[in-house]
Amino acid sequence: MFLLFLVVVVLCVCHLASFLWILVLFSWAIFLQKVAVRWREPMAIRWFATRCVSRLTARNSPIQGEMQQKRCVMMFSAPRWGSFKYRHTRTIPDDAVNPLTTPTKIDAGTLHIVSVPIGNLKDFSIRALDVLKQVDYIVTTDRPATKTLLELVHIEAQGRLIHYSRSNRTASKDKLVELLRGGRSMALVCTSGTPCVGDVGSELVREMQSEGVRVSAVPGPCALTCALAVSGVTFSPYESDKSSSTAMQAESPSLSSLRSLRDGSFFFGNMLPESHGARLRILRNTVRQANHPCLFYEIPRRLLLVLQDIALVLPRRRVVVAHELTKMNESLHADTAVKLLAFYSRQEANMMLKKGQLVLIIDGPDADETQEYLQREAEKRRRLRREVTELVGERCDEKDSCDRIAQPKVRSRRELIRRKRRKRLIAKIEKEQERIRMIMKINQTDASRV
Structure with missing residues (x-):
């Protein structure tokens, strides 16, 4: 027993230096690995650390050196989940620039038209x-609302708004031009959506x-494009049925040409007028x-009046x-104006229109309405062609023919009676004016004689 203990002590003393060197090298390799993650140069330092460990451990035993080399490579290349090495591992190249984290470059002397969310703050790009963080000034039409919006996204607004x-645009224009020419940068925003689209800013x-x-x-x-996307009123020629379009073109070329105008096109009229007559026009x-x-x-308070006008003109x-x-509280309802008017007249639906903004499409x-329109236009052309043929056959005066073509036919008896009464009234007025003129002339003659 004592002999075995003595042999173990002798072996430990002989290999004490090698054992200490191995501990020092492993500690140095772990330190180099952490530095590699920090410096973002992992490949070169990993190779250097692995090479040093493999060479120094191979002095004692080739098999032991090979095992230490594999263990070192596994330690550097496959970190465990949740360790320091795994949390700092990058998935993109070290020299690549991430466009999402790179700040936007702001040009001096530039006016930026910035779109803001129309309801959801996560829509902020x-x-x-x-841009809103880096510009010098922010031009807005509603300072309290813009200040609240900037505070929600943690952007400083003090002294920048x-x-x-329209009331102070002349004075503001000179001030803004002076600031922009002096090298300042500005951003134009509105309360919601994109400026200059149905809002102040285009001037x-x-x-x-x-x-x-x-x-x-x-x-x-932008509320305009969002409403177009969710309504489905526009379509592309690639989505239409080719067989139906071919049959329609063979039956009525004018109908297909009119429907082709709807391929993605739309009309934006901002807001309808306040007066009833202007809306109808x-x-x-x-x-x-x-x-x-x-x-x-x-706006919600005018929706019922506008739907009444639409139901009257376009039922x-x-x-x-x-x-x-x-x-x-997003909602979308699509139907004829009469049914929508009945729906929004209810108490539970009318509560939805207490506040907010609307887009009316x-x-x-x-096809039936377009066909009726084409039939009316064709009937007008046939009537005009028939009248021209009659005038050419009668060979009447050029002036009379123009008057007859320009004057539409009156089929209503009531309209005909009204026109006759108007003509008699005009003739009576002209006769009375002529009588007054004659009396004045006679009075002037008598006065000159006296």
């Missing part, structure tokens, strides 16, 4: 946040462009004659009402 409206952009100031756009949310002259969807911004058109888009004419 990274570029919009960078400039109020702009400011035109004035800045006329002064030679560079204007840049930062795209983002726009609905009759613009919306009814259009062959594509028409979009309007609207067969499909109407889409988009309320509070991207918000918690009036769909284009369907």
Whole structure:
């Protein structure tokens, strides 16, 4: 027993130096690994550490050196889950630039048109946040609302907001041009959505462009495009049925040519007028004659009045009402104006319209309505052609023929009687004016004699 203990002591004393060297080298390798992760140069330092460990451990035993080398490679290349090495491992190349974390470069003397969310703060783009953080001034039409919005996304607003409206646009324009020419950068925002689209700001952009100031756009949310996307009123020629379009073209070329105007096109009219007569004129002259969807911004308190006018002029058109888009109380209802009017007249539906913003979409004419319109136009052309043929056959005077062509036929008896009464009244008035003229002339003659 004593002899065995003596042999063990002798072996430990002989290999004590090698054992200490192995401990030092392993500690140094672990330190180099942590430095490699910190310095983002893992390949070179890993190779260097593995090479040093393999060479120094191979002095004692080739098999032991090979095992230590494999163990070192596994330790550096396959870290355990949750360890220091795994948390700091990068999945992208070391020299690559991440565009999502790189700050946006702001040009001096530039006016940025920045889009803000229309309801959901998560719709804020990274570029919009960078621009709002780095610009010197923020031009807005509503300073309290913009200040609240900036505070929600942790952007400093103190001393950076400039109020702009139609009442002070002349004074504001000179101040803004002076600041931009002095090398300052600005951002134009509105309360929600994209500026200059149904909002104040287009006049400011035109004035800045006329002064030679560079204007840049930062795209983002817009209620107009969101309503178009969720309503489904526009379509592409690639989505239409080729067989039905071919048959339609063979039956009526004019109908297919009119429907081809609806391929992605739309009309944006901002907001309908406040007065009842002006709204009816726009609905009759613009919306009814259009062959594509028409979009309007609207406020809740006028929705029932607008639906009444649409039901009066366009009772067969499909109407889409988009309320509070991207918000918690988002709603979308599509039907004819008469049915929508009955729906929103209920008490539970009327509670939805206490606040918020609306987008009103009036769909284009369907195939039956377009066919009726084409038939009316064809009947007018046939009537005009028939009248021209009659005039050519009669060989009447050129002036009389023009008057007859320009004067439409009156088929209503009531309208004919009204026109005859008007002519008699005009003749009576002219006769009375002639009598008064004669009396005045006689009086002048008598006065000259006296």
